[in-house]
Amino acid sequence: MQDLAIETNCLTRRYDGLPALNKVSIQIASGSRIALLGNNGSGKTTLLTILSTLLQSSGGSARILGYDVAKKTTALRNIIGVIRHQPMLYENFSPIEDLELFAKIYQVPDSDERIKKLLTSVEIWHLRDEMIGTFSRGQKQRLMIAKSLLHKPKVLLLDEPEIGLDQDGLRVLDQLILMNAEEGSTPVTVLAATHREERVDTWATGFVRLERGQIIETTLSKDNL
Amino acid sequence: MNLSTQLQIGGKLLNANLKQAWRDKTNWITAGMFAVTALLLYSFAFNLTTGLVRNLLPGVIWTVFLFSGIFATGQSFQHDRQNGILDALKISPIHPMTIYIAKTLANILMLLLIEFALLLGATILFSEPLFTPQLLLIVTIGTIGYTALSTLLSAINLDQNNGGLLLPVLALPLLVPLLIASVEATSASLQQEAGTAPWILLLSLFTIWSTAIATLMFPLAD
């Protein structure tokens, strides 16, 4: 099953007894770029949070490139890149300090060059020594794009990556993540929740639409549903 | 990931925690100010002129340390949680134990800084020899002991509304052995009682117990 990047089987999550995610089964092939659509409260964020190992599911199972998400192994965590709804940055650090720490944690080789390259690509290299706390939402989001790519992940789990970005920022986002344009290694699998449906056609190879925690429409094969 | 890389990463993380604590001092300054105010309030309330405060000093010092320390460490993961850093660390390949140890060590170092400064101030205020090597040792062991537990308890996001109030309610009953041992050791050190040795032993025992159990439990709390 090596060609499957993300695979969930009857994945369920309940809050106060209410299912936020109700028996969701999806299979996403390696290298595809899938848009996760749906209204607020449809379960998009819950799905992404479980896949990024931050939330325990109430039932069912999920695998990323063969690794069981519930086991939270180091190997799994090394291959996922995550952008959550909220930026995950040290407010009183500079981008360089923040990325250097995480480069160390992920043991990124040639980290200085990698950081410089990424910060230049997201066009905030000139802000490298400013405090992140003084950044605008869009600037933070650009930094998050760089941070999520730092360790060259194979699977990207993105929760509304467009937040705060201007036209220029959206172009950067498309180039770096959604279009897989970063040179080198194998194509990256992307699962991105989004409300910008008019943009989906430009980057996605398929979509999944959730409503009340269930899949109501998808371009993915339904064999295993 | 092997131990030596884990240690290296832990060192980096400790460094980051300290840098963060140093740059955003509000929390720690508030804790320090709380301790100073409480110390002054105690000395007013117990009326310095009677001279009785000398006997009460060990108890006063340790209740002040515990309240301000738990208050300060209770917020320590709050900040990381609010700006998403805790999530970023949790999804990274770093071991949860490393996250916990780095945060606890940073808390211990910041608290020791505050407590030593307080001891120096109290030496002047109460004209008691409070800045002795023996007392500093007692304070260091005790601080490691209670910070290990309070950092563990602060790590998990309970109800945001009463989280701040709940922490002392949860932590203080567990800390009774520490309080008894440290107060007794302190008064023995000030020659009000005989023998610091058994109390330092009890204090060390509690500290080893709390550090071991908190380190083992933290990954489960994740």
Next chain:
Amino acid sequence: MNLNNIYELRWKVLPPLAGVAMIGMAALALVTAPTEVIEGDVQRLLYVHLPSALASYFAFSVTAVCSILFLLKRDFKWDSAAQGAAVVGLIFTLLTLITGSLWGKPIWGVYWQWDPRITTTLILFLIFSAYLIARKSSSLDSDKSARFCSIYAIIGFLDIPLIHMSVRWWRTLHPQPIIAKLNPALPDEMLLVTLFSVLAVILVAAWFITLGVETELLSQRLLKLRAIAKINISEKS
């Protein structure tokens, strides 16, 4: 016969057994047991006091074991069981403290004494009250809260020997007010009554614990049913 089947028998076995034992205990403690020569009838509190203390330890052990099982299995029924047992433990701790003070007043001349056992019991009461406050202040099926509280219950339980030891050192290394040292060894008759009382109260505690656990499990079910009802209503509208 597996464990589940034995547990199913609780409604048939525990209430009648506990009831009979309680009646027997009352008769033995009030009538059969001889009156203590020095302390008088107040000494009969022993037959409630000591068993209550043991029952509370029993209940808190159940909480600790269930908390460990919850952390291992992540099954919410263990969380419910831990909570149910903690409530019963608190009731018996309170009973121990109250009977202890009532007994202490005529004998020691004070209601309260910082004796190692009393102090440990009081702190036990505080720890498990804090446990319940923390657990009840968040949602029943919040796994974060359940995990946190399980950890807290385990730490609290493991803290008991340390608390007891430290309070004992603290009291023995200090000059103590002179209190009458009474009944070094209980006469055989009293001992038998005491043992029977322990058995009776433990049975009652076991029954209470099953009731407490059942209540918590039903609350869990109620939560789920409410949620389903809510979905149905919102789908109709």
